[in-house]
Amino acid sequence: MEYQVITDEVTVQSTFFDSDRLCDIQSIDMESFSVETKDSEWLSSWNDWSELRVLPIQCSAPLPKTIGFAFPESTLWNANTLGTEPTERVIQDSTAPRETWSKNAPTKRITRIRPPGDLVRLEDRLYYLLQPPLETIVQSAKLVFPFTPFPYQMEGIAFLFSRAAAVLADEMGLGKTMQAITTIRMLLLSNELSHVLLICPKPLVTNWVREFRQWAPEIPLAVIEGDSHKRQWIWTNPQAPVKIANYELLMRDRELIDDGQLEFDLVVLDEAQRIKNRNSTTSEIVRSIPRSRSWALTGTPIENSVEDLVSIFEFLSPGYLRDDMHHKSLCQATRDYVLRRTKDKVLTDMPPKLFREADLDLSAEQRLSYRAAEEEGVVHLAELGESITIQHVFELVLRLKQICNFDPTTGTSSKLERLEADLEEVAASGQKAIIFSQWVETLDILARRLDRYHPLQYHGRIASNKRDGVIERFKSDPKCKVILMSYGAGAVGLNLQFCHYVFLFDRWWNPAIEDQAINRAHRLGVKQPVTVTRMMSVDTIEQRIHDVLEEKRQLFNSLFADNAAPRNLGLSQKEIFGLFGLSIPTAKNQKAA
């Protein structure tokens, strides 16, 4: 018999020691090498030592191979210079029993950061995957918030945190500003960012400053303004990690931007639909800013056509999308980059929007004027023959829409009559109302006719440095029951959630702009349902446009919903001519609006 036992190897084996027999062995005494088994026949054959051979069996193995990564540690997290008061949210009571983690107990809410799909390196993906839940970061860094963020807002922050290219396309009023600011704050603290540029429309600069003060008071800001010397100094000032510029100003400072001296870790575009025309100078300048990360904030990534979204992506990731991409491919390609939530999905306990369709007949005087204008206009268009352009049609549309507001000769208006009746009720109940129109002239007339409600005006003719004062007075002056706003000036960035009545005196071409206007009042913090009265003159051009608007609304919904069918995009030239039963004079079929 031949056997040996060494430290890591047992060197006993025989030809009979096959795997089928192993299960029969009861025990092996390694000292005496006696084998007990129930199988006597097999055991007798075991005694035929002449066939015994010795083979090595490896019992232990070298230590397993490992892979590992080390991550940078930011000292800023430990500095604890952010605030002294803990956040309202109680993340965890360390003295409480650990039941929340047991399998049968409900789990506490945690929001995890996920790596984006386009991040390839395992090390980079693990860096984000291994970050603590946002709630832990908030608590451990003692971040102070003015109020506890909603869970969907934490998810939005987690979404932005790891992304180099992202579109936060939440519906207006869900707090895109707060989500962007808080993410910037966390990224600054973790040393992932040090130079941030935020670009927004000029009227919203003060709003952003205010929001930064509220949500990230410790972050030094620099608003780019003043004469060219001052602006140059601010652009290059390293002291402020966050700089705020407006779109209008970029044009003036183009030389400085093109110079290549400026470089940002992150560029955020607020109201990113401003670059929907990729050939515009603003879009070109924005795209030329050197940066590592690019975020776009917009409630309306598609205002007219998918080309709007493609243009935004030219800023985020040039060449990633194409205009001719199939609808399904576009949905798939953008899925990991676009986060869009709507109020009805995430704020189920938010007071609803109540729509009232005020479909009104024109007054007798308006009807006479309208018919005359339409007949004359259509005849004129027909006479133009092949020389007719889209501009001619637009002129007629606008003229007819104005008659739907007020009769040009007598000034009568069925809309105004209805509005006055409604406003009496609104004022009597101590409430305030916002009235939107596309024309400043209409707002002027309304201001005169609604004088008893001390209306305030907020539109393009009000100097931008006076606009904050207008809003402040509307909030605080109990006599001011009405604010008159143009869609252009009042559609974005304002918080008027104390107002529970919105009137759309006339309709905009684009439902997304109307939604933005309505959401000045219907946003976070609103305490009551918001009643939206949409005024429309029946059997007029307004009704025909309404049908087209509805189709555009469906387009938007289709792109951001799963399994959506492709839609006819935009308001085509054919459709605009079709408003008057006309056909296009040439074969050219271009997008017009």
Next chain:
Amino acid sequence: MESSKKNANTIGFLTVRKHELQGYVGGLLVLNELARPLEFHCTLPIQTTRSQQILYGPTLDGFVAGEQIARSLMLKPRSQPVIYFTDTLAALSSRHVDPQLIAAVEGAWSGASSALPHPKAESCDIPCIAVGGYRFMVMPNYEKDLEAVARIVEPLLGASIDLIEPFSRIEEALMEAHPATRAA
């Protein structure tokens, strides 16, 4: 053996997963006192041999999870954690071959997937201590470790560090590093 210094501000979270097809895989996450990741190490999936299964019998999990996987992972950190927490009872066996302090934390992340049992004080006869809302277990014959565990854990609880949540991060990181274990 790679040498590294103990760092009182870092703690290690160590887990070993056992999957029917892929075998054993281990992960180690080193965190700072704010629960931010400093290092992550994981093993390649390893399979036991038939002879190991026979000869180690019921102690096989302890051998592979503790003496092989946990030991190899504990050699890796640049800055040695002051303590290792594990959610895998079998990983405590590393104490036989490595002097570093390791304690099993009772409880488990609800999404954990492994054929290895999670620590439960009631169902096993090993030294246990309750500190704050947690219960910790150490290897038999190393009862003295419990005092050290209590001494280290108390300040951590003051900082409100969650001692279970990091295991969920390791689980996801292992699935990311070894996608085959995702389906298991």
